Amino acid sequence: MRSKLSRSILLSLLVVPAFAFAQEAVAPATTATATEAVAIGNKLVAAAPQDKAQIVFFRESKFVGGAIGFKVREGDAELGKLRSGKYFVATVEPGKHEYNVHGETKDVLSIEVEAGETYYVLGSLGMGIVAGRPNLSPSDEATFLSMSAKLKLAN
Structure with missing residues (x-):
């Protein structure tokens, strides 16, 4: 009985480190796959024109707050409406821009963009x-x- 217990303990001491080593070996491959997916390119958004920048506005699809949408504006000009699970692309001139949204409060995002680049x-x-x-x-x-x-x- 004692020898069976000793063998079980010894076996478990050998298996646990081997399992941990196998997990470490798998982790970099998973990270590399995610990086490759980004490097392959974005099929939803075309490349930005060389003389302009583009900004992709998007909102995660969620049940909570899904019925509420808000308009994204630059100054008084409405660029698009963001609802749950939607996105739109704005092509803009290079330089500094301020985008705002209104609801119960107002939020302003300042961003400087360069020609030929895509921002999110x-x-x-x-x-x-x-x-x-x-x-x-x-x-x-x-x-x-x-x-x-x-x-x-978004429509």
Whole structure:
């Protein structure tokens, strides 16, 4: 009985480190695959024109706050409306831009863009007293791609 217990303990001491080593070997491959997905390119958004910049505004698909949409504006000009699970692309001149959204509160995002580049802006909805509080924050292509399966182009 004692020898069976000793063998079981010895075997478990050998298996646990081997399993941990195998997990470490798998982790870099998973990271490389995610990086390759970004490097392959974005099928939803074409490359930016050489003389202009483009900004992709997107909002994650969520049930909570899904009925609430908000308009993205630059000054008084409306660029598009962000609803849950939607995105739109704005082609703009290079330079500094300020985008705002209104709801229970106002949020302003200042961004400087360069010609031939694509930028990503994540729209979200925070909790408010009466209605949601829209928010715009800088994002990246990897975040956009991770949500892209559930995103649709806004009308």
